[in-house]
Amino acid sequence: MAGIPVPTRRAAANRRAPALIQGLRSGDTFAHLITLFCAASVLLLTVALVFELYVNSTTAQHKFGLRFLTGRTWDPVSGEFGALPFVYGTLVTSALALLVAVPLGVGAAIFLSELAPPRISNALTFVIELLAAVPSVIYGLLGIFITAPFLRQYGEPFLKRTLGFLPLFQGPMYGVGMLAAGFVLAIMVVPFVISLSREVLMAVPVDQREAALGLGATKWESTWQVVVPYARLGIMASIFLALARALGETMAVTMVIGNDPRISSSLFAPGYSIAAVIANEFAEATADLHLQALIELGLVLFALTIVINGLARIVIISTTQKGSRQ
């Protein structure tokens, strides 16, 4: 991440003052410094963020140690704090969201970039980009008024009837809960998947398609076996961006997840996510330890994001190598 390649010419210019002035006059050095400044500020922000989170949660870290990550109790009255139910809720809802959003999003992107007439494609893309700009509280309202009642009346009873032998689909049906949160998140992240995937699919060189068609492939064979594999890195990037958004989403999740810090095997059950509990309890947390535990949760979410991003990179690197070997 860190480090912007400095052209060797630049380094040479730095050695001689007249050259530096020359560079400044031409604007190159100036632009270089400004962009460097911007990049450095991003790095600094990240470092400052981690530092603040770390420093402001030291008491909680000392008190709970690793127990914080494995604890299942969140009791502000007795001062016992464990993050596990929140980590679980965050991961499960995000995974659910991707499970729904990825096939839907990639499918839509393939249609829009490869199969749809340009006029329809452009119109739909405009609508999708509009969706990406809708504030999350609106999605939360959508969840409360449409998704949750629908799930309670039709969705969950149906799942219970058909897949009720799985522990995932058992227990009382409230409508709100992990399933509802997963669905609302899916709706929220699908525009990102579509929009980005469509861009990368459209960036696949025409030669590739023409070559495939020239070899006698059908339109679909060329799309599925040539264009999509060519664009898979970009598609994966879009999925990880969607995942990042799902992990950190606060408002919409807290409105439909049920806000109950318990680990339940059922997707019907209410749960809680890290971002949601921080938003809910931060303003009224009067005890020091409570506040620190919430800040430490922020640190955990940060670490979770880094771990998932790291895994994502490993996936990308490994598939790239496989691709180049073929």
Next chain:
Amino acid sequence: MKKLSNPAIIIVSAALVLTSLVAFHSSASNAAPVPTPETVMLTGAGATFPYPIYSKWFSDYNKIHPDIQINYQSIGSGAGIRQLLSGTVDFGASDAPMNDEQLGQAKIKILHFPTVLGAVVPTYNILGVSQELNFPGEVLAGIYLGRITKWNDPEIIKYNEGVNLPAQDIVVVHRSDGSGTSYVWTDYLSKVFIEWGTKVGRNTSVNWPVGLGGKGNEGVAGLVKQTPGAIGYVELIYAVQNKLPYGRVRNAAGVFVKGDLAGVTAAAAGYAKVIPEDFRISITNAPGETAYPIASFTYLLIPTKIQDANKKEIIKGFLAWMLHDGQKEAEPLSYAPLPKEVVAKELKQISQIQ
């Protein structure tokens, strides 16, 4: 500048960013909005529950005294207390009184001034039941502990004869955000049901044994409205303004009382004789036939020593005005006004501000 390695350049520019941020910060605080020289600005922060009446008070006071402007940020009681302790605001506001630990952290002694009263009512959504239900405290505690799980439980039927209660599962709904409303609710349950006190306790957020969490009064009300068989608790004002059905609660005298402003004021009056000098008292489960049992004060938190003589006089003047004229504005906004006894006591406390 000779051949700097990339990391070094980044660190140097990072430092530059930092210094510029610091510089910006200090210049920003210097350049805080400076109104006309004669206007005095006060800032306060805290509880969200009394925000509607506080903003009305501060704007009315500004009309009477155009040179005084009081800004109030409703950022939550906990955050208000923290800001007061760190000295970033002139006064704080909280639904629950500050505890000893917090008062111990204060560099200057802090006074509690009750301003108005609030109450919390149980609201529910039961198939085919439109009557007002009666709830003794132990039944509410039993429901919220997850022990009473059906609406036709004998415990509930006992106090609601003649109501056709269905064999429907009870869905418990509570606040998910930390809130003074939850504090009052859990404080009441702790008082009337010992096991609640030992197992769950009282706080702005607690470890709920059962139930779904909704964000804010509107979140709880929304969940209750949508979920058949649900019970939740909301602020009295919210229930009245949104015409939610809500039940009667049994008070300490054994009478089932429906939450209203008179009953809330009566609860405070019932405790008037025993209110301590610092006003830090819970008035849930108050004595008196008419007292509504789930009620509480909401407070302004004022430091005893105010350096700026000008600000000191303004705060004193405002408090006196709030206790006289301000109280008359409470009822139209659905807040219960303070009982006379409490007002008299508070007027005496004003002289402690120096």
